[in-house]
Amino acid sequence: MRMSDFLVRELGRRQVVLFFLLATMLYILPLILADFPYIDDNWRSLAAGDAWAGQGRLFMDWLYKALTFTGAAPNIFPLPLLTATLAMALALTRLTFHYFPEPTLTSCLVPLPLWYNPFLLQNLSYQYDGPGMALSLVAVIYAITFGGSTRIQRWLVPSVLLALAIGLYQISLNVFLGLCGVELLRHVHRGAPWSELRRLAGWKLAQLVLGISIYAVTAYPFTNATRTELLSYSADPLLQIGTRIAWVAEKVALLFHGGYSTVFVVLMACALIGGAGFVRQIRLRNEPPAKRWLLGGICLLMVPLIVLLLPGMTLLFRDFNEGARTLMGFGVLLLLLFYLAYLGLVPLHRRLPLILAVPLLATLSLSFAYGRVLTMEKTLANSALHSLSHDIASHRELREAKRIYMSVTYSDRWLAGATGTFKQLPVLRYLLNIDYFMLAENLPSAGITNVVAERERRNATRVGYQGFPALVDSLYYRIYLIGDYGFIVMKEPPHGRLLQW
Template structure:
């Protein structure tokens, strides 16, 4: 009886915050335990380098300078991620009270998908970039939820927060636009007057424009030329946008396997029922086809905002870290599903815990994959550094070029997980054997990645005799220069135990 009362009763702000502190920490716990330096983390940790300003992310530089009390970015993981998780807990608490005046445990589940987004796992994998990306979402949530009696504060403070968010990670603009779409359903559900709705969204537009202007005069001037170039509008951009959308759909489809597909279908059906319920309730005050259309409008908009502004970039990036809009799409579906379920019974919205548990399970599965990748990377580092150290001519070489060779079969230890959860391979996105930046940690400092000429790759096809012929690579020595050429991983089957 007491448990039943707890599940249905209103929670205080402190209780909501404690819930989010626990939930956000659980989601990042597998990544913290894995402690795997992810792609860019290798060179950043080696050089204590930041250099985000050239990417238009000046405030990320400032963030690490403030956290480390230096002018650079020494490795202090997992402190930034823990701080970002705490900040996200505060932001989700604020968003929950923004959506529900008397939140229950089920109401807390509505806002949580912003953090419990499967594709956000790749963002959080970056020990350096991940916390900055998370804080950009925090800034956007505060910009959406800020309320003040002062008109200047209502416009200026959110605009500054939007500029801060863009200066941390530009893709977060998709999150802001997506939360504005969720706001549309929220005001429709509360049956706000047309005039108030127009004022609300006019204010959001003004905040966005002013925020972009502030970003333009603060962080944007530091961006390197050539970055963020848009599509060529004279070369059929609609075709390219369509192709990019197709590639995103293929990646999202990787998530919809097994029970995850059924969960997503059920969530979508409940959300559609929520749209029907809100539309019918609103139209009872005066039948209007326009009002029904407004209730349906956010759904296709939010689907486009999954990749969002990346669709318009000349160099389209289909990585999971760019799909931050997917979390907002889930919030939209959760909000509508909560409306539909609560209309029938106050306990039914607790069903929303199921997709959250599925995403948490995916997080722990991904954490195990990261651990396997770390073991493989350490083994590869030991093997390569041992072979170089064992040959004096390689140690004394002026330079050793490492070939750039990609394959999706390096991590055989996770083959079973990849087969059952294909999205894990997409999230991991590590398809190389070794990065040159890893070798200095083993005392090898004369290895660099091959450049555009692909000199190491070409050496492998020229018939030279290899100085070292290992399981996964060959090492050649030509004069004072060495060349590491990767072999294609075998297609062998795993043993059936």
């Protein structure tokens, strides 16, 4: 068989599973090779702690109790991530057959952006939280694609799956809503009558309401009150929402730099071709012009709504989380563009949709670049740990101090070794989101147990401003000793010279 024939022939379910298994594993390979404990992983690994229930993510607690056969969460990375990736490969296979009953290799490229979402890299960086976030995506995909044999199954099972997804990670609700929009567009494209479209909208709305209701009586009661406070109506909420949308747009724009801008422009052009075909399909419907215009307006409205779901529900809460891990909806936007591009390119030539492999390869390249940045950050963290532990262990006064307080100085200049990479791929700095030199939770791994956690860092910060003589004066920090208490005060990272090699 010629290679060109293989690219366009129908694939069986086993072949599609193998394709997605290879593709999904490739995407997480850099994270596994880096093996870097990311932010919260440090204290969770130290205490084998869970504490997800208070964040409204009760099912994360259950997940780790099931995976570790304990009542807590000892670190078993990368087993949870590998398990979640296998589940994602099966879910993407299901979604592919849902969209394309007779899939080809090019068809398999369409749903892959849900996993090859550049901002999802920050989610997957968490050795503890990442697998749960991935499984929430899996649950959403199964909720969208489930088609039971009875009405009660079609109503109840997707709702339970949606509640499970929200209980693993609430942001997955944005993905569910976005995929519902894609589902509506898919039915319009295949010429579904108005009665079927109304029935589809009704089913999805019922599943949404019931899913949130199930979550409300299971996981939500355990949530800390501070995490559920909404925007205050007395503080101009529309202005706050507008500011947040602008902030998210600024961060998303970091992705489109250099060749990535060209790739996205080409993808948009291909999607516009598919959009033109979409308009033609609506015009060919045997309906009054008013109904066709209404349907066209609804379909057109889906695009800005899916764009709005990038931050989605986070816009409504008082404490706005600006991290890249909240932008899971970007994967749905990419899937929509891929779907429209596929519809536009297939009529032109059946092998033309292979163009969609280019943005996927660009994202895969970004994943490997991010993996190298994590490795650099790991090298810096190990160096910092060695330096601090040596200075503390070599001074008897510090070893015997009742408590050592550590300050945290935030800066974007700590990781000097990645300066060139950040310049070429500015989105990587946003994805990394580490702007500190050291966390107190790292020191127990070197046998230093009298350094307190970050929440008490203000004690050290005050000492740093009062001009006491330093017991240790290093490149990145000073250590003070006052009575039986030590204080680690971080310095501002040196600006240094422009790195030229």
